[in-house]
Amino acid sequence: MTEEAARLPVDILMVGVGGQGIILASRILAHAARAAGYDIKVSEIHGMAQRGGSVVTQVRLGEKVYSPLIPEGEADVILAFEQLEALRWVNYVKNTGTIIVNSQVIYPVPVLAGMSRYPENIPAHLSRRARTIMVDALQKALECGNSRAANVVLLGSLARRMSIPLSYWMNALEACVPARYLEVNRAAFQSGYTL
Amino acid sequence: MKELMTGNEAIARGAYENGVTVGVGYPGTPSTEILENFSRYPGIKAQWAPNEKVALEVGLGASLAGARVLVTMKHVGVNVAADPLMTAAYTGVNGGLVLVSADDPGMHSSQNEQDNRFYARFARIPMFEPSDSQEALDMVGLALQVSEDFDLPVMLRTTTRVAHSQSLVEVKERKEIPLKPYRKDAPKWLMVPAYGRLRRQSLEERLQRLKAYTETTPVNFITWGDRRVGVITSGVSYQYVREAMPGVSILKLGMTHPLPEGLIRQFAAGVEKLVVVEELDPYLEDFVRGLGLEVTGKKIFPAWNEFTPGLIRSRAVAAGLPVPAPDKEEGAASPPRELPPVPGRPPVLCPGCPHRGVFYVLHKLKLLVTGDIGCYTLGGLPPLEGMDTCVCMGASIGMAHGCELADSTLSRRTVAVIGDSTFFHSGITGLLNMVYNGGQGTVIILDNRTTAMTGHQEHPGTGKTLMGEPAPAVDLEALVRALGVSRVRVVDPLKVAELTQAIQEEVACGAPSVIIARRPCALLHREKRPPVMVDREACTGCRSCLKLGCPAISVQDKKAAVEAITCNGCGLCVQVCRFGALKEGGENND
Ligand SMILES: Cc1ncc(C[n+]2csc(CCOP(=O)(O)OP(=O)(O)O)c2C)c(N)n1
Numbered sequence: 001m002t003e004e005a006a007r008l009p010v011d012i013l014m015v016g017v018g019g020q021g022i023i024l025a026s027r028i029l030a031h032a033a034r035a036a037g038y039d040i041k042v043s044e045i046h047g048m049a050q051r052g053g054s055v056v057t058q059v060r061l062g063e064k065v066y067s068p069l070i071p072e073g074e075a076d077v078i079l080a081f082e083q084l085e086a087l088r089w090v091n092y093v094k095n096t097g098t099i100i101v102n103s104q105v106i107y108p109v110p111v112l113a114g115m116s117r118y119p120e121n122i123p124a125h126l127s128r129r130a131r132t133i134m135v136d137a138l139q140k141a142l143e144c145g146n147s148r149a150a151n152v153v154l155l156g157s158l159a160r161r162m163s164i165p166l167s168y169w170m171n172a173l174e175a176c177v178p179a180r181y182l183e184v185n186r187a188a189f190q191s192g193y194t195l
Numbered sequence: 196m197k198e199l200m201t202g203n204e205a206i207a208r209g210a211y212e213n214g215v216t217v218g219v220g221y222p223g224t225p226s227t228e229i230l231e232n233f234s235r236y237p238g239i240k241a242q243w244a245p246n247e248k249v250a251l252e253v254g255l256g257a258s259l260a261g262a263r264v265l266v267t268m269k270h271v272g273v274n275v276a277a278d279p280l281m282t283a284a285y286t287g288v289n290g291g292l293v294l295v296s297a298d299d300p301g302m303h304s305s306q307n308e309q310d311n312r313f314y315a316r317f318a319r320i321p322m323f324e325p326s327d328s329q330e331a332l333d334m335v336g337l338a339l340q341v342s343e344d345f346d347l348p349v350m351l352r353t354t355t356r357v358a359h360s361q362s363l364v365e366v367k368e369r370k371e372i373p374l375k376p377y378r379k380d381a382p383k384w385l386m387v388p389a390y391g392r393l394r395r396q397s398l399e400e401r402l403q404r405l406k407a408y409t410e411t412t413p414v415n416f417i418t419w420g421d422r423r424v425g426v427i428t429s430g431v432s433y434q435y436v437r438e439a440m441p442g443v444s445i446l447k448l449g450m451t452h453p454l455p456e457g458l459i460r461q462f463a464a465g466v467e468k469l470v471v472v473e474e475l476d477p478y479l480e481d482f483v484r485g486l487g488l489e490v491t492g493k494k495i496f497p498a499w500n501e502f503t504p505g506l507i508r509s510r511a512v513a514a515g516l517p518v519p520a521p522d523k524e525e526g527a528a529s530p531p532r533e534l535p536p537v538p539g540r541p542p543v544l545c546p547g548c549p550h551r552g553v554f555y556v557l558h559k560l561k562l563l564v565t566g567d568i569g570c571y572t573l574g575g576l577p578p579l580e581g582m583d584t585c586v587c588m589g590a591s592i593g594m595a596h597g598c599e600l601a602d603s604t605l606s607r608r609t610v611a612v613i614g615d616s617t618f619f620h621s622g623i624t625g626l627l628n629m630v631y632n633g634g635q636g637t638v639i640i641l642d643n644r645t646t647a648m649t650g651h652q653e654h655p656g657t658g659k660t661l662m663g664e665p666a667p668a669v670d671l672e673a674l675v676r677a678l679g680v681s682r683v684r685v686v687d688p689l690k691v692a693e694l695t696q697a698i699q700e701e702v703a704c705g706a707p708s709v710i711i712a713r714r715p716c717a718l719l720h721r722e723k724r725p726p727v728m729v730d731r732e733a734c735t736g737c738r739s740c741l742k743l744g745c746p747a748i749s750v751q752d753k754k755a756a757v758e759a760i761t762c763n764g765c766g767l768c769v770q771v772c773r774f775g776a777l778k779e780g781g782e783n784n785d
């Protein structure tokens with residue numbers, strides 16, 4: 001691919017639940033994108049992330065990026081770490097975009113407490129909006145040896161659909177992941193990448 | 196070499212590069228990481244103060260003694276620091292002093308969305324507003340220089356999307372700036388009326404000089420484009436305008452107090468229609484209109500909540516502004532689809548959180564609970580609903596006393612609940628007032644040994660400083676006694692029966708009292724306890740345990756279920772279940 005094609009703007013919305021490792025995933029992504037010569041903006045809302053609230057990270061890549069926020073309906077990709085969160089943000093992706101969603105379900109407390117219902121058949125709703133790819137990231141991560149690497153499995157399947165060369169991703173993993181978890185995370189990335 | 200940094204990291208870097216040696220603040224989203232990052236640089240001193248007023252006073256003292264100073268706080272923190280701020284404009288500085296006010300349009304993690312640009316105008320001090328991380332870094336240096344050149348504290352005003360967004364910045368070496376000598380100068384620093392009047396006049400002169408400066412500062416600039424529309428904007432809105440209204444003429448204001456009258460007139464004369472795009476209040480717009488210029492702003496763009504590029508584009512199009520098509524290859528956004536109801540995912544108290552027991556009991560006892568701000572404010576939301584009010588840090592104690600004043604029968608039905616960091620911040624004076632004025636209220640101090648809400652910062656009770664050094668930990672019981680409270684008791688908030696008894700006795704006792712609910716934050720102090728087990732035979736499906744709002748507990752097929760990986764084994768639910776269906780892990784369970 002040409003350098004030109006590599007710098008087309010790409011907007012990625014990463015959504016999930018506090019504690020799922022979105023921040024690390026976005027850090028690795030930003031690192032790889034930076035090596036590929038992109039301008040980058042990343043915006044995080046993680047106010048009460050540790051307390052199990054929704055987490056949203058917006059990553060924008062391009063030749064020159066102004067706004068750190070992605071306009072609704074214009075994201076190229078939603079990378080969802082949990083099904084309900086994918087549904088909550090689905091209108092952010094454009095019709096021609098892609099939704100990569102972890103099949104994991106995490107009930108929010110209002111659902112646990114019986115005060116509201118977890119919607120049924122979320123994948124069907126998602127695929128009515130845009131091309132949807134389901135990933136059993138938790139299972140894949142377990143096969144690689146650590147359930148906590150599910151974030152990197154998802155990142156792998158995102159990477160596969162982007163024009164950043166694989167070697168940049170590998171360097172980014174090395175730079176962002178603590179050494180003792182590197183092997184597991186490399187395996188997790190590969191398993192997502194080859195899905 | 197360029198690095199990816201948040202606005203907050205860039206501000207810390209800017210302070211370091213420009214020779215700041217003293218950083219002081221009080222935590223508060225979205226400002227907290229500035230000082231945390233700054234504290235990791237060599238050759239500096241960084242401190243958490245117990246509140247923002249003290250932080251600014253320490254900063255002013257360090258400036259008096261000749262250092263370059265960084266003071267950080269969230270927007271509402273400036274309310275607390277407003278007293279020294281207003282008069283610091285009179286005294287001015289010795290070493291440069293930058294006050295960061297981190298505003299929170301959209302109230303991502305705040306109790307209001309006040310627009311602190313008015314503080315700069317109110318205090319008559321210079322203000323800069325960065326729109327990304329590079330500007331944040333550069334403007335710290337500029338602000339320090341302006342502070343010293345014009346003898347004024349300078350405000351650097353950010354918003355959540357600047358503070359918490361990452362973009363690329365160029366980093367440089369640190370410039371060592373020698374301490375400026377201190378010279379005794381009472382007419383400058385001793386603000387008695389006679390000297391104050393002189394400094395008041397001097398402030399006006401300093402402001403006049405700044406009005407000339409703001410016309411030529413490089414951070415206020417015009418980019419000419421399509422002359423049918425001219426947009427005046429500042430802060431992150433500038434980035435949104437660049438994206439959503441490409442090609443329009445822009446007057447970008449990096450310095451927003453004082454405002455450049457001449458530059459604004461020049462810009463207005465060069466465009467057909469003048470539009471202001473700014474988040475929150477019509478701060479720029481009112482000024483422009485005050486110049487007698489025809490301008491629109493808040494008629495098109497909302498005066499509350501944060502902006503997005505999508506919102507700016509759609510409002511601009513609806514208002515008939517000639518906005519060219521966006522750069523992006525595919526153009527318009529896909530319209531939203533209708534979705535099934537999507538349940539919210541509010542943050543909740545962590546599994547094992549020591550606060551949970553307190554709010555469970557308070558709800559059961561049906562007390563009027565005046566509350567405060569911290570993680571524990573989550574105890575006011577369903578299903579716990581154990582708190583009636585939350586206004587500002589420290590308000591709980593004063594409000595409880597006010598309830599008692601209005602209706603004396605309430606003193607036996609009211610408690611104030613306040614976190615430890617909040618108590619040190621602004622609860623001490625409230626308690627002093629209650630005791631002094633003969634109040635009989637009960638105050639529960641939630642002593643989880645940290646400032647959890649903003650990410651676990653140290654405070655005067657933790658025995659450690661921001662820079663990780665050991666510090667004397669205040670003796671909370673002794674402190675409260677010294678204020679005149681003789682009934683002080685310490686309870687474990689995870690022991691429901693004990694806690695219930697303590698609250699009932701203290702509320703009924705007819706004297707001021709303090710209950711210290713002491714147990715460390717579950718995230719800070721991870722205890723290894725086996726998860727709770729469910730005896731499915733004994734469970735009647737009564738759902739009482741759901742009242743705890745614990746993320747580990749659900750009821751499935753009319754039986755309680757505890758998710759083992761989430762459960763922290765705190766045992767609260769074991770005490771809440773009347774049928775003995777929930778059992779401490781490790782116990783015999785068949
Ligand atoms: C004037 C002001 N400064 C800072 C904040 C941000 N803030 C809200 S609560 C809080 C401290 C909470 O700590 P603590 O009282 O110990 O309760 P915890 O979160 O540990 O339960 C802070 C810093 C604020 N809301 N207002």
Ligand code: SF4
Nearest residue numbers: 545548570647716717
């Ligand atoms: S962080 Fe600590 S204080 Fe806050 S909810 Fe979790 S356990 Fe409770």
